[in-house]
Amino acid sequence: MSTSMRQHKKPIISPLRYPGGKASLYPRLRTLVRANAMTEGTYVEPYAGGAGAALGLLITGEVQRIVINDLDPAIYSFWLAVTKHPGEFSQMVKTADLTVDEWLRQKEIYSIGSPENYLKLGFATFYLNRTNRSGVLNGGPIGGMDQTGNYKIDARFNKEGLIERIRLLALHSKQIKVTNSDGLAVIRKYSSRHNTLIYADPPYFEKAGSLYLNSFMDSHHSTLAACLNRAAGSKWLLTYDNVPRVAELYRERRREIFSLNYSAHRVVKANEVMVFSDSLVLV
Incomplete structure (x- = not known):
């Protein structure tokens, strides 16, 4: 069929x-x-x-x-963070610097991968997912390290739209169970x-x-x-x-x-x- x-x-x-x-x-x-x-x-x-x-x-x-x-503890940390602390997570999205220097900082947090601080790891995972080519976590940033590509690192990081998605998740968080x-x-x-x-x-x-x-x-x-x-x-x-x-x-x-x-x-x-x-x- x-x-x-x-x-x-x-x-x-x-x-x-x-x-x-x-x-x-x-x-x-x-x-x-x-x-x-x-x-x-x-x-x-x-x-x-x-x-x-x-x-x-x-x-x-x-x-x-x-x-x-x-x-994956990084993906789990993201879901836990965004459902348990949506307000704090949204603020991190709102104030995020969309630069290669910040990408390198978030990449280090992700690479260390400390799930006990799931908010920090969860945000680093999210940051890389939104700024990497095709969203692949072990890839490089959109536009390259020198930012000479057709699209730049902020191309998939629409802060207003992402915060709205997080708001919708927060409204239903009691109906979401996250496990690892x-x-x-x-x-x-x-x-x-x-x-x-x-x-x-x-x-x-x-x-x-x-x-x-x-x-x-x-x-x-x-x-x-x-x-x-x-x-x-x-x-x-x-x-x-x-x-x-x-x-x-x-x-x-x-x-x-x-x-x-x-x-x-x-x-x-x-x-x-x-x-x-x-x-x-x-x-």
Whole structure:
């Protein structure tokens, strides 16, 4: 079965930029939430990253609660900081210097990576995400170190717009649970719960190293497949790059091909695959 995912009519809520982010799947996920009577339920992302789809569903009232989980302590620190201290975080955004010198300072904070000071680490993570090329945390600044590129370091740092996104998050912070666990543990925990939908978007097979700091080896993909296949009676869906290995690992599950625009370095359209648990009602 083949379909083309619509790239419009999606709320842009997440303050983070993510190459391959899944906010554009919002229309499809909204349809699945409604078809499975999950509007009073909990939506879980074990590999959240930018959590664009989760936040879109929450803020438009499609689900009541979301769980944002990320094993990367820097991404976790960002979500914890922005939900626990939105006012202080917004002030840091408002007063941020958008210069290469400040980029170097934030890069050092990020590199040291002290999660005990999650506000400081969370802001450094956010700063690099908004000022780096394509939002890749281990990349360089937009415009280069000499700022001679077509775009400068402030090109993706619209302070007013970002503060508004943080304000919206703050209004719903009591409905957001942020965790720093292994994705498998999160899937095992929530797959047995009633009225819960899990959307797993793990690191992909190809080019994962350039997009994710916590990339997977083949054994990780196999372990994840075993976990999800055992939970076929729960409500979950999974997205991957469309490679033959996915069809092997999930040969007994329903699968659907879709297209998605990526913006890492340049905009390209890629075919991906969505896998569904047996109990998920499809429309």
